[in-house]
Amino acid sequence: MIRIFILFLFTTSLFSAHVEHFRWVDGETYLDFLQRVELPIKTLYYNLDKDDQRLTEEMRTGVHCQILKDTNNVIKQALLPLNDELQIHIYKQNGSYHFEAIPIISVTKTEAFTLRIEHSPYLDIIKETGSKKLAQIFVANFRHSLNFKNDLRKGDTLAMIYDQKYRLGEPFSMPVLKSAMIELHGKKHFIYLNDDERYYDEKGHEVEGFLLARPVRGARISSYFTKRRWHPVLHKWKAHLGVDYAARRGTPIVAAGSGVIIYAKRMGTYGKLIKIRHADGYETRYAHLKSFRRGIRRGKRVKKGQTIGYVGTTGRSTGPHLHFELRKHGRAINPLRVVQVTTKKLKGKQMKAFKKLRDNYNQSIELHLANNTRYKKPKETDKVCYFFDKSCSTKVN
Ligand SMILES: [Zn+2]
DSSP, X not given: OHHHHHHHHHHTOOSOOEXXXXXXXXXXXXXXXXXXXXXXXXXXXXXXXXXXXXXXXXXXXXXXXXXXEOTTOOEEEEEEESSSSEEEEEEEETTEEEEEEEEOOOEEEEEEXXXXXXXXXXXHHHHHHOOHHHHHHHHHHHTTTOOHHHHOOTTOEEEEEXXXXXXXXXXXXXXEEEEEEEEETTEEXXXXXXXXXXXXXXXXXXXXXXXXXXXXXTOEEEEOOEEEEEETTTTEEEEEOSEEEEOOTTOEEEOSSXXXXXXXXXXXXXXXXXXXXXXXXXXXXXXXXXXXXXXXXXXXXXXXXXXXXXXXXXXXXXXXXXXXXXXXXXXXXXXXXXXXXXXXXXXXXXXXXXXXXXXXXXXXXXXXXXXXXXXXOOXXXXXXXXXXXXXXXXXXX
């Protein structure tokens, strides 16, 4: 649909156009951007509905954006990625500008490489690939099980198999680690991304913590879990069965763990509330939200770290903050005690399926080691046009 539409726009255009690339400027808002490039604020912001207006708040520093201009330097289209799934598409049609949020079309490739360790896995991966992201996912996923500092020996090897998304021929978004191996003192350690989206070691033990340390990035804890506390609004003693994170209104809230949304609407003093059910009888709750993220509703599966809503002060609340609760079999427990403690061990049928997956990855890692597979830089020729345009390929990827 998008393809046809963009094609249509350009077959009616008489002049050749050019694409300008830029990265989203630090601290710039969507409104700043419109003003800077002289696009109409009324049609492209104030006339939008609330959901679309909120989407525009998601622009993040450093994101690669594109603007298509005609020969008179007039903006014909702009693509502004909001995340790895959705982008803002601004386009000019019949003399006026329009706004829409459209999916990002990307291609996922499975890639692999091995290398010999000279300094540390982090530095060596960056040196080999030029990618901080690859270094980060490698180190993050071994963090809880291994101590690189003490056990590493020069000349040990590591191997990584991962999925990389490409948008318009360029690596895009966070790669997903599928399997990795690191040798420490000649002994090989593996991790595998299982079908349940969790990481396990060779024995089928989960290797990362079940809950994220904080559901709001960079937020300060303003109130701790306690079974008894003074309530400043109600002027009476109350239990505080969660942890409060003070943050500015609109700050994104992420799922502390993977699971299924079982509640996403208003609930009395909680205000706008999200409940997520996790494995092993755990449930997390996120209260006083300003709003839910688009698409967040009952029955939806979410991944650890995925944005689910925004900090607000709905319900009984004295100011913008997230009230975060963790419950096990319905009973509130102190979230700060559980962080990165609970892990899962595979059994029975799940274990059988995991062993098959593990053996496949082992085989492929052995092959990469034997072949000494090196990191391949994305080919320049893979580059395609961002918009449909006569001066370049007709492919809109
Ligand atoms: Zn609270």
